[in-house]
Amino acid sequence: MNILVILAHPRVGSFNHGIAHGIAAALAEVGHRVTLRDLCAERFDPNFTDDELGRGNVAPPAIRDHADAVLAADGIVVVHPNWWGQPPAILKGWLDRVLRPGEAYRFGTNARGEGIVIGQLKARAALVVTTSNTPREAELERYGDPLDNLWKRCVWGFCGIDRVERINFEPVIGSSDQTRSTWLQQSTTRALALFPA
Numbered sequence: 586m587n588i589l590v591i592l593a594h595p596r597v598g599s600f601n602h603g604i605a606h607g608i609a610a611a612l613a614e615v616g617h618r619v620t621l622r623d624l625c626a627e628r629f630d631p632n633f634t635d636d637e638l639g640r641g642n643v644a645p646p647a648i649r650d651h652a653d654a655v656l657a658a659d660g661i662v663v664v665h666p667n668w669w670g671q672p673p674a675i676l677k678g679w680l681d682r683v684l685r686p687g688e689a690y691r692f693g694t695n696a697r698g699e700g701i702v703i704g705q706l707k708a709r710a711a712l713v714v715t716t717s718n719t720p721r722e723a724e725l726e727r728y729g730d731p732l733d734n735l736w737k738r739c740v741w742g743f744c745g746i747d748r749v750e751r752i753n754f755e756p757v758i759g760s761s762d763q764t765r766s767t768w769l770q771q772s773t774t775r776a777l778a779l780f781p782a
């Protein structure tokens with residue numbers, strides 16, 4: 586399978602980097618063709634301009650390259666920290682610019698003539714791995730875990746991916762090397778279960 590791994594964390598050597606590279610290596614090891622795109626390292630431009638909003642616009646080359654990688658993917662993995670209950674801005678801009686109407690999704694009508702969204706991505710599964718510091722109970726009680734809804738329904742569900750799994754590791758702050766090593770193992774295990782050889 587073609588698996589696209591998207592990483593959004595500015596610090597080389599971060600725990601997020603460890604997760605993304607660990608998953609990419611494990612998936613490649615069992616025979617998948619893995620492409621890892623480190624958005625911060627490649628200085629992805631998240632700024633969605635007026636030109637791109639226009640209907641029938643032609644994507645700039647860097648955006649076309651990412652959009653083609655998404656369209657070619659049989660599976661998608663996203664790794665990012667929770668920043669204000671959201672992905673880092675660079676990844677939000679990636680969603681805005683790369684998941685293009687008419688490619689990743691389109692609008693149509695059902696038998697009753699009602700407007701519907703038709704997801705168009707060929708990928709059948711996605712794994713989202715996030716990290717945060719808020720304890721799980723507090724995250725659920727106070728904030729309702731907005732990242733879960735965002736990724737499962739608003740983004741990948743919208744684009745037609747039925748099977749979307751998410752793992753969140755927390756609290757990263759103060760976590761021991763042993764805990765992080767267990768989390769790394771858990772993330773590769775989940776990736777291999779979702780994308781078996």
Ligand SMILES: Cc1cc2nc3c(=O)[nH]c(=O)nc-3n(C[C@H](O)[C@H](O)[C@H](O)COP(=O)(O)O)c2cc1C
Nearest residue numbers: 599600601602666667668669670716717718719757
């Ligand atoms: C700008 C910013 C916003 C953050 N917002 C949250 C938040 O809303 N909830 C949370 O639990 N942690 C938040 N954090 C903590 C990060 O999620 C945490 O530092 C990160 O997941 C740790 O992974 P890393 O070591 O790979 O950076 C925030 C951190 C930054 C820098």
